[in-house]
Amino acid sequence: MTVLAACLVFAGRMLAVEYDVMRTKAASVRQAGGLSGYQDVIDSNRPSEALPPRSALFRGIMRAHAAAAEPGKAAALLRLATADMGHALAARPAWGEAEVSATYLAMLRDGPEAACTLDALRRSYSAAPFLRGSAPWRIRYAASVWRLLDPAIRSRVVDETVWLARATDHTYGYARGLVAQTPAAPLVDARLRAGTD
Structure with a gap:
């Protein structure tokens, strides 16, 4: 009985994680498509560490895109995106998609020719x-x-x-x-x- 209860708890947690990822990914798709209904994810004050790594990646990408579109909010959004990306990469080192996203983020934050941006590109090719x-x-x-x-x-x-x-x-x-x-x-x-x- 204890094993069954533990399995049910584990399954419930996994379902919650997958729902979170699907919700964040759907918001990311809406943003990329120029649709509405994604701003709450960008504005969320949920700490990066509380997110599943894939959700952190999607939210970080969304914040980076928002920073590129809203120069007045860029510094704050890039700070938040950096935290999201850092959590995603800490949880899954050498994750190709996250490394490419980190390159994009570094390009926005530090410039396309910055050493850290070029290092991020190098890491992305090493990862994938x-x-x-x-x-x-x-x-x-x-x-x-x-x-x-x-x-x-x-x-x-x-x-x-x-x-x-x-x-x-x-x-x-x-x-x-x-x-x-x-x-x-x-x-x-x-x-x-x-x-x-």
Whole structure:
């Protein structure tokens, strides 16, 4: 009987966590789609540590996007987003999506050429060399700071761009467009012509 009760308590907690994550993710989708009904998540005073890591990640991303859209509130929102992202990464070190989000956050907070932003980009590639959802932003950002990247990171950017180009018939031109008119473009084109991964 005690084991059954413990199992029920555990299942109840897991359901609560999943509900929290789904609610926060849905708010994030509404924000990204330009819809209403997400501001309460951004404004929540619930401490980062009280959130499931995935909820912290979604809320941190939402706050970062809000900071980019509301310069008057940017400093406070970036502080809150940094706390959310810190909790997500502390709970799940080397989490690719969180590392890319941390790069975006560092870019907003410290600038695209700041050492901490470039370090965050490096960590994101170490955590996950290929990320379907985040690849376009990461490739575009990396191409914009190409001259500041070391050869190892440049190689990873080319790898990810080639991977994205070959993912489907529809992504070939799109992926090449992400690096068009940048020093990465000839390297990507050469790899695509060579037909080697």
